[in-house]
Amino acid sequence: MESKRLDKIPEKIVIPLRQHNGFVCEALVAKGDEVLIGQKIGDSSEYNSSAVHSSVCGEVLAIEEAAHPDGNKVLSIIIQPSDSEETVPFTPAKNPSKDALIELVKESGIVEHYGSPTHTVLKPRDKKIDMVLINATASEWIGGKYTNAKEYASQMIDALKLLMKAAGASKGAIIIGKDDSESIEAFEGVEVDGKKLLVAPLVGKRRLDHYFKDQESNILVASQKRIYGKNILNFFTYNVTGRKVAIDQNPTDVGVAICGVKSAKALYDAVYEGKPYYETVITLEGPGNCPEYMLVKLGTPFKDIIESCNPGEVGKIIANGVRTGVAQYTDEVPVTKGTTKISLQKPEDVLRDEAEACVHCARCVDVCPVDLIPSRLAVMADQGRFDECRQFHIQNCIECGRCAGACPSKIYILQLIRYAKNAIGMAYEDLPAKESSNLKLGCCGGE
Ligand code: SF4
Ligand code: SF4
Known part of the structure; x- marks a missing residue:
C-alpha cells in the first residue's frame, strides 16, 4: 500500500x-x-x-x-x-564492505523504532550475530521508489542481504503477518539467488531452521501471527527461531539481530541513493x-x-x-x-472511568499471551512488593496491554506492571540474567 x-x-x-x-x-x-x-x-x-x-x-x-x-x-x-x-x-555506496556498512548505518542515523541504534544491533560489542530478522508483521509499506509490490519485495530482500552482510550473518529472514495477504502475495515467487521464494508459515513447533533446511536457502520469508506489545523482542526471537533469551538479556545475546522494515529500507536508501x-x-x-x-x-x-x-x-x-x-x-x-x-x-471516546475493585473474573489471566497472572502482579506492584513481582516473572510481560483492555474494573494493570518493572530494573541491574519462565510456552506466535 x-x-x-x-x-x-x-x-x-x-x-x-x-x-x-x-x-x-x-x-x-x-x-x-x-x-x-x-x-x-x-x-x-x-x-x-x-x-x-x-x-x-x-x-x-x-x-x-x-x-x-x-x-x-x-x-x-x-x-x-x-x-x-x-x-x-x-553519494551512493559502491559495494561497501562489512565495516563500511556498519559505519554507514551509524553515519546515516539509522535507528530501530524500539530505540537501539541499528549498528549496535548488527554489531553488538563482544557478541557474534549469525541471523538477521526483519520484523515486518506490522506490515508498514514504506514510501519509496518502487512501482509495484513485487519490486518492493525485491528491495526488502536486497535490504536483508545488506543487513546480513553488515552483521556478518549467514542466515536471514523477513517475518510477515500471517493475515497480511498483500505482503504474502508480494513476496511469493520473488527470485532469491535463482530460486523462487515460498512464504513459509510458522505454525506449531516449526521454526525457521526447519524451513532453512526444507527450502535449502539461507534467506527466507516466513509468516506468523502478529505479536503486539512494547517489549516483544525476546518473545519474538523464541517464537521465530526457538532460541531462548534470558530475562535481562536481548536477542543479540543468542546471535539474533532484529531490525524493522523502516531501518531495513533506510539502509537500502543509504547504500543505493546515499540518502x-x-x-x-x-x-x-x-x-x-x-x-x-x-x-x-x-x-x-x-x-x-x-x-x-x-x-x-x-x-x-x-x-x-x-x-x-x-x-x-x-x-x-x-x-x-x-x-x-x-x-x-474524539473527546467522547476518551476513557475517563475511575478504576474499581478487582472482581476476580480472571479475564486478564485468560488473555495474557505469556501466561502471567496480571491481577496478582498489579496488586503486588501497587503495594511495592517488587521482590514478589520478580518471583512471579513480571519481567516476562511483553507490555501488550491486553489485560488492561479486558479488565471490567478498568484497573491500570499495565501502568502498575511497568512501574514495578522499572523499579526492579533499577534494583537488580547488577545481577546476572535469569532464565525466562515463559520460554516453554511459545503461545503467541504459533497457531
Ligand atoms: S501487558 Fe498484561 S496481558 Fe500483556 S503480557 Fe503483560 S501481563 Fe500479560
Ligand atoms: S480482569 Fe480486572 S477484575 Fe478481572 S481478575 Fe483481572 S484485574 Fe481483576
Whole structure:
C-alpha cells in the first residue's frame, strides 16, 4: 500500500538530539546557521549513539529543550523551514564492505523504532550475530521508489542481504503477518539467488531452521501471527527461531539481530541513493480523513499531521498505539525515529472511568499471551512488593496491554506492571540474567 506524503511545510521542525537509546548527540550547528536537507546536524563519538540530520532546508532558530513524544523534554534543534528542497550531495555506496556498512548505518542515523541504534544491533560489542530478522508483521509499506509490490519485495530482500552482510550473518529472514495477504502475495515467487521464494508459515513447533533446511536457502520469508506489545523482542526471537533469551538479556545475546522494515529500507536508501535517515512512514488512526500510512519528515510536529487529517475536535493524542503508547500533553511534539503511529480519539471516546475493585473474573489471566497472572502482579506492584513481582516473572510481560483492555474494573494493570518493572530494573541491574519462565510456552506466535 502506498503512503500519502505530507505536503504542507510545517512552520517549524523540531529535531531531538536523542532519538535512540544511548548517548545524546551534540549539536553540530548553531542558532542562525542555514541547513540543507540531509545535512548532519548532531552526532556523538560514542559507539552507542546515532547521528541526526536535518529533514528540511532552513535556518536554525534555536537549540533548546523541547517536548518529546516519550513524555520527557529533550535538547532539540529547532529549524524554520524554507521552500527549498535542496539537499546535501547524496553519494551512493559502491559495494561497501562489512565495516563500511556498519559505519554507514551509524553515519546515516539509522535507528530501530524500539530505540537501539541499528549498528549496535548488527554489531553488538563482544557478541557474534549469525541471523538477521526483519520484523515486518506490522506490515508498514514504506514510501519509496518502487512501482509495484513485487519490486518492493525485491528491495526488502536486497535490504536483508545488506543487513546480513553488515552483521556478518549467514542466515536471514523477513517475518510477515500471517493475515497480511498483500505482503504474502508480494513476496511469493520473488527470485532469491535463482530460486523462487515460498512464504513459509510458522505454525506449531516449526521454526525457521526447519524451513532453512526444507527450502535449502539461507534467506527466507516466513509468516506468523502478529505479536503486539512494547517489549516483544525476546518473545519474538523464541517464537521465530526457538532460541531462548534470558530475562535481562536481548536477542543479540543468542546471535539474533532484529531490525524493522523502516531501518531495513533506510539502509537500502543509504547504500543505493546515499540518502541519510530523515523521513519516515507512520500509521495514523482516528476520525476525519486520516490516511492509513503517511510519509513525513522527521521532526514534523504532530500538530501539522493532525491538521492535514481534519479530524475535528480531538480529545486525546497517543503516540505508538492506544494500548501501549504514550498519551501526549501537547501536539507540538515531533515525529522521531521511534514514532510508529499517531492515534487520535474524539473527546467522547476518551476513557475517563475511575478504576474499581478487582472482581476476580480472571479475564486478564485468560488473555495474557505469556501466561502471567496480571491481577496478582498489579496488586503486588501497587503495594511495592517488587521482590514478589520478580518471583512471579513480571519481567516476562511483553507490555501488550491486553489485560488492561479486558479488565471490567478498568484497573491500570499495565501502568502498575511497568512501574514495578522499572523499579526492579533499577534494583537488580547488577545481577546476572535469569532464565525466562515463559520460554516453554511459545503461545503467541504459533497457531
Ligand atoms: S501481563 Fe498484561 S501487558 Fe503483560 S503480557 Fe500479560 S496481558 Fe500483556
Ligand atoms: S480482569 Fe480486572 S477484575 Fe478481572 S481478575 Fe483481572 S484485574 Fe481483576
